[in-house]
Amino acid sequence: MKLRIEKLSIIGFGNVGSHLAAAFDRQGIHVSHIYTRSRDLASQSAGATNSILVERIEDLPERQLVIICVPDSAIPDVLNQISDSCPVAYTSGSIELETLPPRNRLGVFYPLQTFTKGSALDLSQVPFFIESNDAYFGSELFDLGWAISRKVNYASSQERKHLHLAAVWVNNFSNHMNFVAHEYLKSKDLSFDHLKPLLLETAKKLGTENPFDAQTGPARRNDSSTIEAHLKELSGTQKEMYRLISKSILDIYSNDKL
Amino acid sequence: MKLRIEKLSIIGFGNVGSHLAAAFDRQGIHVSHIYTRSRDLASQSAGATNSILVERIEDLPERQLVIICVPDSAIPDVLNQISDSCPVAYTSGSIELETLPPRNRLGVFYPLQTFTKGSALDLSQVPFFIESNDAYFGSELFDLGWAISRKVNYASSQERKHLHLAAVWVNNFSNHMNFVAHEYLKSKDLSFDHLKPLLLETAKKLGTENPFDAQTGPARRNDSSTIEAHLKELSGTQKEMYRLISKSILDIYSNDKL
Numbered sequence A, B: 001m002k003l004r005i006e007k008l009s010i011i012g013f014g015n016v017g018s019h020l021a022a023a024f025d026r027q028g029i030h031v032s033h034i035y036t037r038s039r040d041l042a043s044q045s046a047g048a049t050n051s052i053l054v055e056r057i058e059d060l061p062e063r064q065l066v067i068i069c070v071p072d073s074a075i076p077d078v079l080n081q082i083s084d085s086c087p088v089a090y091t092s093g094s095i096e097l098e099t100l101p102p103r104n105r106l107g108v109f110y111p112l113q114t115f116t117k118g119s120a121l122d123l124s125q126v127p128f129f130i131e132s133n134d135a136y137f138g139s140e141l142f143d144l145g146w147a148i149s150r151k152v153n154y155a156s157s158q159e160r161k162h163l164h165l166a167a168v169w170v171n172n173f174s175n176h177m178n179f180v181a182h183e184y185l186k187s188k189d190l191s192f193d194h195l196k197p198l199l200l201e202t203a204k205k206l207g208t209e210n211p212f213d214a215q216t217g218p219a220r221r222n223d224s225s226t227i228e229a230h231l232k233e234l235s236g237t238q239k240e241m242y243r244l245i246s247k248s249i250l251d252i253y254s255n256d257k258l
Helices: A015-026 A039-049 A072-081 A135-148 A157-187 A192-205 A224-233 A236-255 B015-026 B039-049 B072-080 B135-148 B157-187 B192-205 B224-233 B236-255
Strands: A007-011 A030-035 A066-068 A088-090 A106-111 A128-132 A152-154 B007-011 B030-035 B066-068 B088-090 B106-111 B128-132 B152-154
Touching (some): A066 A072, A106 A157, A128 A135, A128 A157, A135 A152, A157 A192, A157 A236, A157 B236, A192 B157, A224 A236, A236 B236, B007 B015, B066 B072, B128 B157, B135 B152, B157 B192
Parallel strands (some): A007 A066, A128 A152, B088 B106, B128 B152
Antiparallel strands (some): B106 B128
């Protein structure tokens, strides 16, 4: 199938922008122009993708799709600098389409994944969520997503916000749990490496089981003596978190709410 | 290398017991006898491993290693029913060796992993932690562990407790974060499947990055408008958890404590 979008520009070349550019490049979709505030990072990668690095947003080509990959707070300002002739998509999970300055052919191209610059990632399994104020442009964005992923979906701003909030629990907060464990073991001169097989299995289990059934541990089995022993080991915010999360688990299984 | 332990008994045939039995069986270590309170589960699996299912703990063979795979609270009682002639190891992360009724050749054979009955698991990458009140018996347990895993370690009761507490954060609490996301999406008629690639990547990232560097999200970048929008979506204990965990993340990155 011939793609309607064969060339595009990218604004912002951090974790998301650099991964998208590499994925488009592999599929023969030409990232012809890149604008980024951080010149060093971009110039390296831009060389690899045959992109022109522009000095100002106004230097991006007219009438060509621009994908914005900047932090949420910078989106309105960036948007105002892009020529009205360009269709624009942004990659944020939380910004609602209707809260942005109105313009023709504005859309969302949201990849639900955590990106780390410099580490390869198979985008073909990453879910993309598409939205637009223009149905035809929306279908172009959908097809563009399909060129790099097998998991493209349309989603409203509300649905995207819900998915993003869920992602905060699954990624950001889980990562913080790992951080606490990491620091705790470091303070006891024990290696975090011991936990890595457990980390992987924890994630893999969710492929076949739902988290309700997968729950194990002291709070799940109401083992108050282990919980008390653990609380004695902790202090401050970590102790509060241990207590609150354990309480939340206990409540769910004791009341059998589900 | 010829193993000193070639035959053993298992008490408790839940998640841990059944996985250990299968792993021993694959390495030609004969699980000759099993005692379990739940007859149905055991009789199925015992057939596959050529084990004799005994009616009472006293019926286990004399002078043969017994591995106890029962909940922590049941360990002291089970231990009292095992013949003094049997060396005994238990698989708990939190029970300290010296708190148990004293006996000769008592040890720990602790696998740091989450087990789900019926789902295959490669034990060769699972860390085992060994402890004993008898150095020779300890080395026998170490070698027994080495027969099924490449990650065997000696650890004191204190070290094991620390590892277990860290595992609670990494597995139990992370799983609860996934549970909250799962319920939230269900309430919004959205599929948890969308989050599975993110779940896997979250765990995989920790193979190459530490959790401090891997942290992303609204709290990490002090994005208070997204945090406020998310809090409005939540209520009760989940709202408290969102606020507390976000505060914990904010504190770490704003104070640059590390």
